[in-house]
Every structure is written in C-alpha cells, then in structure tokens.
Amino acid sequence: METKNTDANASEATTESTTLAQPVIDTPSEAEAPQNESTVQPQASQPSSTPWGVIITLFLLLIVAFASMAGGYYLYQQLQAQQAEAAKLNQKLQAALVEPNQRIASLEQQQGQFAASVESAMAQSLEQQTQLEERVSIIAQRNPNHWRAEEAKYLVRLAGQKLWLEKDPSTATSLLKAADERIKSMRDPSLMPLRKALSKDIAAVASVKNTDISGTVLTLDAIIDNLDKLPLNRAETHFSAEELADNQVSESLNDWQSNLAKSWQALIDDFVIIRKRTTDAAPLLEPDQQWYLVENTKNKLLQAQLALYRQDQVNYRNSIKLARKWIFEYFDLKDQQTIDTLATLDALETLKIQSVSIERFAASNMLNQLVTYGNLMTEETQ
Incomplete structure (x- = not known):
C-alpha cells in the first residue's frame, strides 16, 4: 500500500512539473528539441483520435x-x-x-x-x-269361392311357366284343364266367359308340338361322353391273292432263276412301293390333331344343345350335320359304336323345333278380376 501511494505521489509530482514547466520554456535548445518532440507527439495525437471514431459510429x-x-x-x-x-x-x-x-x-x-x-x-x-284392401276383404268374405279363384289363378300362372320357360306344352295343358275344373266347381253362370277363355287357351297350347328338348339334350350328352371311346380310321394295306402268290419263293431247285428274280424284286420293293387304289384313302391324323378333332366335334354338339334351348332350328341342324360329317370321315366306320352314333345323329337331325307363338293367356285378366273384385268386370264398369 505504501508503494502504491508513493508511485501515485511521484506521478502527480511529475505531471505538475511538466505542466508548470511548459509555459516557462519558450525556445528549447537544439539538443533538447528531439527529446521534447518525442514526448509531446503522443500527447497531441491521443485526444484527436477519439472524436472521429465517435462521429463515424454515429x-x-x-x-x-x-x-x-x-x-x-x-x-x-x-x-x-x-x-x-x-x-x-x-x-x-x-x-x-x-x-x-x-x-x-x-x-x-x-x-x-x-x-x-x-x-x-x-x-x-x-x-x-x-280402401282397396278393405273392399277386397269384404268381397272375399261375401264370396265363398274366393280361394277357388285364387287356386285357378295360381294354376294358370304355373302353366305359363311350364310353357314359356320349360318348353313343356303337355304339362301346361294339364294345368289349364285343372284351372278350368276349379272354375267349373264354383257353379257360377256369370263365369262362362272365363271358361270360354280357358278352353281357348287349352286348345292353343295343345296344338303346340311337344318337342322333347330335355331328352334330346341328354342324348347329345351321351354322344359327347362316348366320343373319346370311338376308334379313328387307320390306313390298312390289303394285298390280293395274286400278288401274294407272285411274291412267294418256290422250294424247287429247278426254279432258282425265278426265285432269284422274286428275291431281287422283293428287295427293290422294300425301297419303293407303288400300288394303285380304287377306293378313297382313309385320312391319317397325328395325335394332337386327333385331340383337336374330338374337341371340335364336342363343341359342335354343345352348340346344338344351345340351339335347342334357344329354339334355333337352323343352327341346330347345321351343328348336327357338321358333327356327323367329321365322325363319318375320321372315325372307324366298321366299329359298332361309330355306326350307332351316326344313326343317332341322323335321327336327331330330323328333329323339328316348334316355337311357341302364344304370348299371353286370354284367361289371365279375367282371373285377376275375379280374385280382386269377386266377379268379372263388365266393359262399362272398367
């Protein structure tokens, strides 16, 4: 602490001495001039640098x-x-x-x-x-034959299903006759127009030829299943008795020249054989072609079944004819199964498909009136 005080006093003394000495010195000597300049320059430059920095910063x-x-x-x-x-x-x-x-x-x-x-x-x-339900219920309660009319209506509807969907006119005729029996049992003279309409429908359905479509389809299915079992044609070489006799070698030693000629001819025939045929040659098929033949024949028979369901007479006959042609050309005609198949196809080809021209039963509207109102509506009430 004492050293710090002494240093401070010494610095104060030096500053006072310098401040007191400056006004006294007017013209320093040449020897002292450089020393005074070196001491005075730092003191003059230090106060001038601070204002410019502040100005630039501002x-x-x-x-x-x-x-x-x-x-x-x-x-x-x-x-x-x-x-x-x-x-x-x-x-x-x-x-x-x-x-x-x-x-x-x-x-x-x-x-x-x-x-x-x-x-x-x-x-x-x-x-x-x-209101309509109430009226129907009242009419049904008044008329005890309401359920018979309902049953007749159901039978006529079922007859239409058998005729147009299942192509069974015989069953449809039986159902229409049963409906007529139900109307007859009601014993109502006012229902004569209904019975006349039913008799007209029965006659129209009975005139339709009964084509056994389901039986024909089953027959075609049997033919399709047996196609894989039918034998195909094979080329057979038949020699006449004269050719066989000419080619035989005799056992006599005297015929050695002819035997030699026959042996030479047989040797030549093994290389090149030329024979004349008077009949058509049976076609030969490769294994893959045989498979295609059987499958195409099945496809034609399936097309015939589809034509039956669609009642397409032209496509049905064309499919049957083409299938029969392929079987006749490429299968063995000496086999009994092939013969039976061709006979069945010939019978199926003559089948006639008769389309149903009846679009609606004449008794349908009358039955609806009878079930709904309990009696037949006249033209004036309609």
Missing part, C-alpha cells in the same frame, strides 16, 4: 436507422397494398357467390315443394290401397 448508426425506417415504410406500403387487393378480391368473391347462393336457395325451395308433393301422393296412394 454516422453509421444514422445510416442504419434511416435504412431500417425506409425498409419499414416500404413493408408498410406493401402490406397496405396487399390488404387493399385482398379487400377487392373478397368483394369480387362475395359478388360471385350471390348468384349460386340464390340458386341453392331456389333449389332447396323446389326440393321442399317436391318432398311435400311426394308425401301427399304417398299418403293418397296408401289411403287408396287401404
């Missing part, structure tokens, strides 16, 4: 502040422009949405009106239905 701060103010003003102007543009777009959008909103409102109003009209129509239909 100037830079002013520039930064001005730039930030200018940038903020520019951003403010851009924000104001964007807000103005957004306001214009919002106004345009609101103007554009006015017409769709009006249209939606009108559609909602129309939908409400339509729903109200539908509800009213449904209510009216339900009311009419309930």
Whole structure:
C-alpha cells in the first residue's frame, strides 16, 4: 500500500512539473528539441483520435436507422397494398357467390315443394290401397269361392311357366284343364266367359308340338361322353391273292432263276412301293390333331344343345350335320359304336323345333278380376 501511494505521489509530482514547466520554456535548445518532440507527439495525437471514431459510429448508426425506417415504410406500403387487393378480391368473391347462393336457395325451395308433393301422393296412394284392401276383404268374405279363384289363378300362372320357360306344352295343358275344373266347381253362370277363355287357351297350347328338348339334350350328352371311346380310321394295306402268290419263293431247285428274280424284286420293293387304289384313302391324323378333332366335334354338339334351348332350328341342324360329317370321315366306320352314333345323329337331325307363338293367356285378366273384385268386370264398369 505504501508503494502504491508513493508511485501515485511521484506521478502527480511529475505531471505538475511538466505542466508548470511548459509555459516557462519558450525556445528549447537544439539538443533538447528531439527529446521534447518525442514526448509531446503522443500527447497531441491521443485526444484527436477519439472524436472521429465517435462521429463515424454515429454516422453509421444514422445510416442504419434511416435504412431500417425506409425498409419499414416500404413493408408498410406493401402490406397496405396487399390488404387493399385482398379487400377487392373478397368483394369480387362475395359478388360471385350471390348468384349460386340464390340458386341453392331456389333449389332447396323446389326440393321442399317436391318432398311435400311426394308425401301427399304417398299418403293418397296408401289411403287408396287401404280402401282397396278393405273392399277386397269384404268381397272375399261375401264370396265363398274366393280361394277357388285364387287356386285357378295360381294354376294358370304355373302353366305359363311350364310353357314359356320349360318348353313343356303337355304339362301346361294339364294345368289349364285343372284351372278350368276349379272354375267349373264354383257353379257360377256369370263365369262362362272365363271358361270360354280357358278352353281357348287349352286348345292353343295343345296344338303346340311337344318337342322333347330335355331328352334330346341328354342324348347329345351321351354322344359327347362316348366320343373319346370311338376308334379313328387307320390306313390298312390289303394285298390280293395274286400278288401274294407272285411274291412267294418256290422250294424247287429247278426254279432258282425265278426265285432269284422274286428275291431281287422283293428287295427293290422294300425301297419303293407303288400300288394303285380304287377306293378313297382313309385320312391319317397325328395325335394332337386327333385331340383337336374330338374337341371340335364336342363343341359342335354343345352348340346344338344351345340351339335347342334357344329354339334355333337352323343352327341346330347345321351343328348336327357338321358333327356327323367329321365322325363319318375320321372315325372307324366298321366299329359298332361309330355306326350307332351316326344313326343317332341322323335321327336327331330330323328333329323339328316348334316355337311357341302364344304370348299371353286370354284367361289371365279375367282371373285377376275375379280374385280382386269377386266377379268379372263388365266393359262399362272398367
């Protein structure tokens, strides 16, 4: 602590001495001039450097502040422009949405009106239905033959199914006769028009030729299943008795020349054989071609079955003819199965498919009236 005080006192003394000595020295000597310049220059430059740095710093701060103010003003102007543009777009959008909103409102109003009209129509239909059910129940209670009429209607409907869907006119005729028996058992003279319509329908259905489609289809199925078992044609070489006698070698030694000639001829015949045939040669097929032949024949028979169900007489006969032609050309005609198959196809080819021209039974409307109202409606009431 004492050393620090002494140093401080010494520095104060030196400063006072220098400050007191400067006004006294007017013209220093040449020897002391360099020493005084070296001591005076640092003291003169130190106070002059500090104000310029502050000025430059303040100037830079002013520039930064001005730039930030200018940038903020520019951003403010851009924000104001964007807000103005957004306001214009919002106004345009609101103007554009006015017409769709009006249209939606009108559609909602129309939908409400339509729903109200539908509800009213449904209510009216339900009311009419309930009234009709009540009337039918009253009529059914009054008429004890109601269930017989229902049964006759069901039999006529079943006859139509047998005739148009199953192509069975004989069963349809039986069902129509059963329906006529139900109407007859009611013993009501007012139902004579209905019985006349039923008799007309029975005569029309009975005139339809009964084509046994199901039996024909089963016969074609049997032929298709047996096609793989039918033998195909094979080329056979038949030699006449004269050719065999000419080629035989005799056992006599005297015929050695002829035997030699026959042996030489047989040797030559092993290389080249030329024979004349007076009949058509049976075609030969490779194994893969045999498979295609059988499959194509099956396909034609399946097409014939489809034509039966569609009542297509032309395609049915063409398919049967083509299948029979292939069997006749490529299968063994000496085999009994092949012969039976060809005979069956010949019989099936003569089958006539008769289409049903009846579109609707004449008694259907009358039966509906009888079931619904309990009696036949006249033209005036209809």
